[in-house]
Amino acid sequence: MSSITAKSSIRANRLEAVRPSMILELVQKARQLMADGHPIIDLGIGEPDFETPQHVKEAAIKAIANNETRYTVVPGTTTLRQAIVAKFERENRLNYRQDEISVSGGAKQVIYNAMTATLSPGDEVIIPAPFWSSYPDIVAIAEGRPVVVDCPQGQRFLISPEQLNAAITPRTKWLILNSPSNPTGGVYGPGHLEALADVLHRYPHVHILSDDIYEHLMFDGRRFTSILNVAPDLQDRTLIVNGVSKAFAMTGWRIGYGAGSKDIIAAMNVVQGQSCTHACSISQAAAFAALTGPTDFFAKRAAAFEKRRDVVVAALNTIDGVDCLTPEGAFYVYPDCSGLIGRKTPAGRVLTSDIDICSWLLDEHHVSAVPGAAFGLSPHLRISTAAATDDLENACGRIAAACALLERVQ
Ligand SMILES: Cc1ncc(COP(=O)(O)O)c(C=O)c1O
Structure with missing residues (x-):
């Protein structure tokens, strides 16, 4: 046997730039500790703790009984795409035709299809950091180049028009916008979107991927605004990504959808x-029931998440070394924990990074959070508020008690 055969890896070169998911690793570790009997409070996971609505479950059972069990057309059933077109008209004041909609196995697959269908090796994708951790990895799998732009807490984690302008090159294919944001809960308001659109008007080769998956989780009376509401002329080069996972508590059903120009959608359908x-x-069939059924619970759920946000932000801001901005949407808070770096635990461990802080909190205080390193901006913690208020209070209490025991190292 030749040595080349013996040494060659089964992995494709394109996987070299892809990181294993830090979030999934942490979730697995937390679940293992739980299975071993440790009283873990898991604030690492990013899914609503509500149930899928009953009428949606029943629609799925009916679909099975009716033998809706065969192949559908690639972009999704006509009825579902029609419901999505109607949703965009009703909720977002946006007009699409059915051939401008593609339904996939979750919003993640919509993004995967879009990047695979449009990126040639070396094409650039501007990703404001902190970002949902899958964006750069999906871009890397598609052999594109993630161009990460740091957007620290001082600018509410939002990309400025100046930063956008500076990041665009002739190779830029996409800008990814996510509002409300995972992991920060940051929201782009109409004025900010107009300023970004002004920049984008100068660069017709740049496309916009607008990830609106948290659109129904807006706080303090804010209303969701899409970049297309302030700059409708960008519709041809914008892909809106959305789905039923977060709004309808349907993460396991795996339905997301994209809305964009006929060309982009047709290319995505080739990949799919x-x-x-x-x-x-x-x-x-379940997603059709969700999108055509009652949505009065959106407001109630947003109000519940807003209350939990208030509890967590207030509790975290009492901790010396932690500084937490008040998120405007979604179900995450993203406190700055730079004040804890360099401090020593009672066991003599010096905390040197947010990864360190998360593993110390998990191992010794049984609270699971995700380090900012997973989202491209450190030192921060991402704490999901998709948990019972009691659990959130207890977790914040544990974090506060743990931090109070830290010793400053000179
Ligand atoms: C910003 C963002 N986009 C997309 C997704 C993926 O959603 P789905 O479960 O529909 O694939 C997530 C899931 O956490 C997310 O936070």
């Missing part, structure tokens, strides 16, 4: 047609 063919037919 040669990978999974289409999203699960039963889940498509």
Whole structure:
């Protein structure tokens, strides 16, 4: 056997730039500790703690009984795409045709299809940091180049028009915007979006991926605004990404959808047609029921998340070394923990990074959070507020008690 065969890796070169998911690793570790009997409070996971609505579950059961169990067309059933078109008209004042919609196995797959379908090696994608951790990795799998722009707490974690202008090159293919944001809960208001659109008007080669998955989780009376509401002329080069995972507590059903120009959508359908063919037919029927059924619970859920946000932000801001901005949407807080770096635990461990802080909190205080390193901006912690208020209070109490025991090292 030749030594080349013996040494060669099964992994494709394109996987070299892809990091294993730090979030999934942490979630697995927390679950293992729970299974071993430790009283873990898990604030690492990013999914609503509400149930999928009953009428949605029933629609799925009916779809099975009705034998809606065969292949559908690649972009999703006509009825579901029609419901999505109607949703955009009703909720976002945006007009699409059915051939401008593609349904996939979650918003993540919509983004994956879009990047795979449009990026050639070396094409650049501007990603404001902190970012949802999958963006750069999906870009890397598609052999694109993530161009990460740091947007620290002082600018509310939002990319400024000046930063956007400076990051654009002739190779820029996409700008990714996510509002409300995972992991920060940051929201782009209409004025900010107009300023970004002014820059984008100068660069017609740049496309915009607007990830609106948290649109229904807006706080303090704010209303969601899409970049297309302030700059409708960008519609041809914008892909809106959305889905039922967060709004309808349907993460496991795996339904997301994209809305964009016929060209972008057709290209995405090529990728989908040669990978999974289409999203699960039963889940498509469930998503149809979700998008055409009652949505009065959106406001109630947003109010519940707003209350939890208030509890967590107030509790974290009492801790010496932690500084937490008040998020304007979504179900995460993203406190700055730079004041804890360099401090020593009672066991003599010096905390040197947010990764260190998270593993100390998990191992010794049984609270699971995700380090900012997973989202491209450190030192921060991402704490999910998708948990019972009691759990949130207890977790913040544990973090406060743990931090109070830290010793400053000169
Ligand atoms: C910003 C953002 N976009 C997309 C997704 C993926 O959603 P889905 O579960 O529909 O794939 C997530 C999930 O956490 C997210 O936070």
